[in-house]
Amino acid sequence: MKNTLQNVIASRRSVFPSQYNKEAVTEEEIKTMLEAANWAPTHRRTEPWRFKVLRGDAKTELGSFLAATYKEKTEKFSEMKYKKISEKMTQSAAVIAICLQRDEKASVPEWEEVAAVAMAVQNMWLVAHEMKIGGYWSSPSFISEMHHFFNFNEGERCLGFFYLGKYDETVAPGTRNSSSEDKTTWL
Ligand SMILES: Cc1cc2nc3c(=O)[nH]c(=O)nc-3n(C[C@H](O)[C@H](O)[C@H](O)COP(=O)(O)O)c2cc1C
Numbered sequence: 001m002k003n004t005l006q007n008v009i010a011s012r013r014s015v016f017p018s019q020y021n022k023e024a025v026t027e028e029e030i031k032t033m034l035e036a037a038n039w040a041p042t043h044r045r046t047e048p049w050r051f052k053v054l055r056g057d058a059k060t061e062l063g064s065f066l067a068a069t070y071k072e073k074t075e076k077f078s079e080m081k082y083k084k085i086s087e088k089m090t091q092s093a094a095v096i097a098i099c100l101q102r103d104e105k106a107s108v109p110e111w112e113e114v115a116a117v118a119m120a121v122q123n124m125w126l127v128a129h130e131m132k133i134g135g136y137w138s139s140p141s142f143i144s145e146m147h148h149f150f151n152f153n154e155g156e157r158c159l160g161f162f163y164l165g166k167y168d169e170t171v172a173p174g175t176r177n178s179s180s181e182d183k184t185t186w187l
Pocket of ligand 1: 138
């Protein structure tokens with residue numbers, strides 16, 4: 001029998017906006033997620049994760065920006081995809097921009113900071129899952145355009161968006177292409 005933490009880890013899934021119901025996610029719940037994120041480990045204690053929580057009008061504006069950027073930049077425009085970008089915002093209770101802040105001295109290689117941000121996201125995702133909040137990390141191709149939307153600090157950039165919302169339906173069990181044993185060498 002697996003212990004509770006293992007169960008939470010193994011049952012966490014990517015839950016997409018089309019699966020969310022209209023139930024609100026409270027500020028308290030989002031703060032609980034962000035508090036968990038803040039306990040991620042970091043080399044040299046740079047704590048590079050930055051989050052921008054978008055709700056209400058800000059969320060709608062982000063949808064309009066992403067849709068317009070898609071229309072402007074894509075080489076293979078699809079009307080359906082264009083509409084879906086704004087629709088995802090409407091379906092989500094909130095969207096959290098996942099950002100990375102480099103420290104002035106660039107104390108550690110950037111990959112370590114990306115790794116630390118990803119660990120923060122995993123913490124947040126697991127806690128969300130425990131609170132029955134679904135979410136997923138979206139990494140749109142035009143993420144490098146986000147400086148036109150956010151007022152970034154020097155050395156700050158976005159790595160993606162965490163869409164979130166409550167959901168009723170049962171989420172399909174997860175799958176992995178190979179077992180942990182297949183990915184491990186014991187020496
Ligand atoms: C860094 C990162 C970026 C991701 N980007 C996307 C994305 O752009 N679109 C998407 O549908 N899923 C994205 N995902 C979610 C993965 O597709 C998902 O985690 C994977 O299919 C495993 O499913 P699970 O999360 O339910 O275990 C991303 C996940 C990570 C960690």
